[in-house]
Amino acid sequence: MGKFIYQFGLAIVLLSFFGSADATSEKQIRAELQKRLGTSANVRNVTPSVIPGLFEVQVNNEIFYTDSKAKYLIQGEMIELATGTNLTAKRQEDINRIKWSELPQANAIKIVRGNGSRQIAVFSDPNCGYCKRLEKTLQQLDNVTIYNYLIPILSADSALKSKQIWCAADQQKAWNDWMLGNITPSGKSDCTNPIDKNAALAKTYGVNGTPTIFFADGSRFPGAVQLSDIEKKLASLK
Structure with missing residues (x-):
């Protein structure tokens, strides 16, 4: 994890959800997040991120991150220090691309x-x-x-x-x-x-x-x- 850093500015949201969550797969994490976020949010996809134990979440057309139990929702940018690549921005561009x-x-x-x-x-x-x-x-x-x-x-x-x-x-x-x-x-x-x-x-x-x-x-x-x-x-x- 030493290669990566989270930079959180004023727009950062860290939501801690109470109660236990037993999500152990991408499908379960997605279902748990959808239940917690409600109908106003469309949890479109959940995939493992480059950091073990951290998952990338696509909510509507935005990128967030969560843990394996869907207890936390993190908004911010993931930067690869070795290359200076903004991995979040790259993924954001990919999901917003049209044909x-x-x-x-x-x-x-x-x-x-x-x-x-x-x-x-x-x-x-x-x-x-x-x-x-x-x-x-x-x-x-x-x-x-x-x-x-x-x-x-x-x-x-x-x-x-x-x-x-x-x-x-x-x-x-x-x-x-x-x-x-x-x-x-x-x-x-x-x-x-x-x-x-x-x-x-x-x-x-x-x-x-x-x-x-x-x-x-x-x-x-x-x-x-x-x-x-x-x-x-x-x-x-x-």
């Missing part, structure tokens, strides 16, 4: 710049301030194809704007007018649209905040990411 080929591209507003060779998908709420900030950043990308998936998670007005933008004769213009120029969409909103499907897809992918960017390797960046970080990621995919 790019399964994205329903017809349900997105497609924007192509230059030769369009580089691809990203962005899940956005039109009323999200961080989404507008990211949109300004994305204007600086060249040779890229951007698939914008409208997901109204903030308000009923977000749903209305999403539908109006989708129903516009020129979707790209309506999108850019609102996100970059603050020109409120005013057209119809009753056309056939994928907004509900996009919201369901976002839920499936565990997207609970906007914006969220997906790359062609299935990895994701949450939030209004810096241009340099996006460029670095795209360069790594060549």
Whole structure:
């Protein structure tokens, strides 16, 4: 265990459960944790970690750790000191990865710049301030194809704007007018649209905040990411 360290900051949660627990297998640990955490948590998977006696737990789309009797739930990062590798972050990235080929591209507003060779998908709420900030950043990308998936998670007005933008004769213009120029969409909103499907897809992918960017390797960046970080990621995919 000398190779590993737990770094616990302000976000650390250590929950001690009272009473005996006889969990001796991954299946039993999972069942015990599910019972203790309740229906609001989905204990999706339990596997042995690299530290003997400590188990990795996937709750919803987050990584935690527990002991063999499911008495403690630990939130924090596991670092391999020999290499400096953040094992928790790596596993978090793995479980949050999607299959790019399964994205329903017809349900997105497609924007192509230059030769369009580089691809990203962005899940956005039109009323999200961080989404507008990211949109300004994305204007600086060249040779890229951007698939914008409208997901109204903030308000009923977000749903209305999403539908109006989708129903516009020129979707790209309506999108850019609102996100970059603050020109409120005013057209119809009753056309056939994928907004509900996009919201369901976002839920499936565990997207609970906007914006969220997906790359062609299935990895994701949450939030209004810096241009340099996006460029670095795209360069790594060549």
